Amino acid sequence: MHGQRRRSTLYTDHASRLLTERHCSDQFSPSSPLLSQCSHYKEEQIEAQVHKTFPWCQIDKISQVNQPSMYGMYLLRKKEMQLQNFVQEIQLYHVTTQSKGITSLKNGLNWRLTKRSKFGRGVSFSDDCDYANFYAHFSSREDNRVIIVCTVLVANKWTVKGNSGKDLEVPPETADTTISPNGRVYVKYNDYEFCPMFVVYYRCKHEDLCQSRYFNGKNGPQSIVGKAKIKYVPVVDTKLQKQKEERQQEQQLLKQQIQWKSQQQEEQRLQQEQKRQEDQWRWQWKLQQEENQRLQRIQQEQRQQQQNNNGCLIL
Structure with a gap:
């Protein structure tokens, strides 16, 4: 029993090191908090990726996920799939509410709890944040939401046709992933074929869906659309806008501090080089x-010896 616990600890520690390398951040450990602040570089990278498909998303903060045991199982599953x-x-x-998101991070995204299964009874993901946010709003009215950024393993895909995905519990043939006809939705059925890496916190009111590329006046919630097509001009949330401006100022200040520190280090290096x-x-x-001085002593000794020799000859 003790040996098994020891192996489990070594396995988790190894997964922590691999997770640290992937995040390019400070050392993770099994005792690290579930969520921690990611590096400035990673934060900018994730924010740019989200805004690429979801430009009107007002991001509050971005955290990185520390789940070494889950990441270790994900890597094992990856090796297993690569053999075949x-x-x-x-x-x-994957978009969900903040309350459900924390539970999902602790216990993993559970495909067994799926209620809506248009493209299969599994965990749904999308490569488009706007798409994921738009259709996630039909299941909940909670404004505080999260985008769970996951790394997902995909080997064999099967495209759902018609209504064939509603009662689909296992992908047909050798497929491990089903996708929607438009290619926006990926559904996974097996544990550890996906792993959460980052969490993006944001707020999205129900009426803000009019800004989505997928809103056409017919597919929006009844509270927005009613019986007629309308155009909605969203009211800017001044509090969130202020927070975003403060974050931008902090980031700008951090950049300046980094540049100043780099300049100081370069000056110190030049001074050290000059001193060297x-x-x-x-x-x-x-x-x-x-x-x-050594040569002068030798010459002086030679002259002295020559003078002594000359004196001896005279005598």
């Missing part, structure tokens, strides 16, 4: 002086 097929590792997004060169010059000058 060519496996793609792609980044996809001066020390080397002094050392060489000292050696030259010592060599000159």
Whole structure:
């Protein structure tokens, strides 16, 4: 029993090191908090990826996920799948409420709890954050939401046709993933073929869906659309806008501090290099002086010896 616990600890520690390398951040450990602040570089990278398909998303903050045991099982599953097929590792997004999101991070995204199964009874992901956000709003009216950024393993895909995905519990043939006809939805059925990496916190009111590329006046919630097509001009949330401006100012200040620190380090390096060169010059000058003195002593001794020899000849 003790040996088994020891192996489990070593396995989790190894997964923590691999997760640290992937995040390019500070060292993770099994005792680290579930969510932690990601690096400035990663934050900008994830924000750019989200805004690429969801430009009107007002991001509050971004955290990175520390689940080494789950990540370790994900890597084992990846190796297992690679023995049979060519496996793609792609980044996809799962949108849910903040309250459900924390539970999903602790226990994993559970395909067994799926209620809506248009494209299969599994965990649904999308490569489009706007799409994921738009259709997630039909299941909940909670404004505080999260985008769970996941790395997902995909080997064999099967495209759902018609209503064939509603009661689909297992993908047909050798497929491990089903996708929607428009290619926006990916459904996974097996545990550890996906792993959460980052969590993006944001707010999205129900009426804001009019800004979505997927809103056409017919597919929106009844509270927005009613019986007629309308155009809605969203009211800017001044509090969120202020928070975003403050975050931008903090990021700008952080950039300036990093630049100043880099400049200081470069100046110190140049000073050290200059001092090293001066020390080397002094050392060489000292050696030259010592060599000159040695040669002078030799010449003086030779002259003295010559004078002594001449004196002996005269006698």
